Amino acid sequence: xxxxxxxxxxxxxxxxxxxxxxxxxxxxxxxxxxxxxxxxxxxxxxxxxxxxxxxxxxxxxxxxxxxxxxxxxxxxxxxxxxxxxxxxxxxxxxxxxxxxxxxxxxxxxxxxxxxxxxxxxxxxxxxxxxxxxxxxxxxxxxxxxxxxxxxxxxxxxxxxxxxxxxxxxxxxxxxxxxxxxxxxxxxxxxxxxxxxxxxxxxxxxxxxxxxxxxxxxxxxxxx
Numbered sequence: 622x623x624x625x626x627x628x629x630x631x632x633x634x635x636x637x638x639x640x641x642x643x644x645x646x647x648x649x650x651x652x653x654x655x656x657x658x659x660x661x662x663x664x665x666x667x668x669x670x671x672x673x674x675x676x677x678x679x680x681x682x683x684x685x686x687x688x689x690x691x692x693x694x695x696x697x698x699x700x701x702x703x704x705x706x707x708x709x710x711x712x713x714x715x716x717x718x719x720x721x722x723x724x725x726x727x728x729x730x731x732x733x734x735x736x737x738x739x740x741x742x743x744x745x746x747x748x749x750x751x752x753x754x755x756x757x758x759x760x761x762x763x764x765x766x767x768x769x770x771x772x773x774x775x776x777x778x779x780x781x782x783x784x785x786x787x788x789x790x791x792x793x794x795x796x797x798x799x800x801x802x803x804x805x806x807x808x809x810x811x812x813x814x815x816x817x818x819x820x821x822x823x824x825x826x827x828x829x830x831x832x833x834x835x836x837x838x839x840x841x842x843x844x
Contacts, residue, residue, distance in 0.1 A: 630654040684809040704795025723747040774808040
């Protein structure tokens with residue numbers, strides 16, 4: 622319990638190094654105030670670097686492109702249980718980056734040799750300015766590898782993002798925001814993995830073709 626009122630506060634940075642790994646470091650900005658009779662003190666944390674909460678996957682940062690800072694604001698709001706704010710930030714990110722997300726899905730569809738009709742639908746959806754219309758254009762099909770538990774992730778995201786902010790409580794918006802982040806993160810992982818798998822397959826096939834070509838050339842010379 623505080624006794625008395627101090628006349629001024631002291632501001633300091635505290636540096637913490639993880640005692641387990643000995644490498645991870647956090648910096649805390651604090652204000653401290655000692656009571657007049659010096660029997661108690663009050664300390665407030667003003668901020669910390671890196672921000673509180675689990676790190677954001679690099680693949681998700683790559684997917685959302687130029688809205689990285691906007692997404693991280695939403696992540697901080699989610700960590701602080703500010704549901705309406707987190708929901709609003711995430712919605713802006715998804716709507717702003719709609720064309721980029723569809724472009725990455727189109728890359729996957731092209732690499733896995735999807736049907737031409739699906740590729741054309743993705744191209745049309747990417748060109749559409751309204752998010753809801755884009756989702757409507759591709760609701761019947763996307764590359765199988767991008768489905769999340771059998772569902773189109775953009776349909777899942779649209780269902781959550783179409784909720785009205787003023788109709789829901791902050792707690793409900795927080796649940797929606799968390800679900801949006803989780804699905805968006807999983808989509809980013811699936812896109813990156815599909816592109817990585819296809820790149821590795823192409824490299825492997827190319828190397829084997831080169832080996833076979835050299836072997837055939839050697840046989841031709843020996844004969």
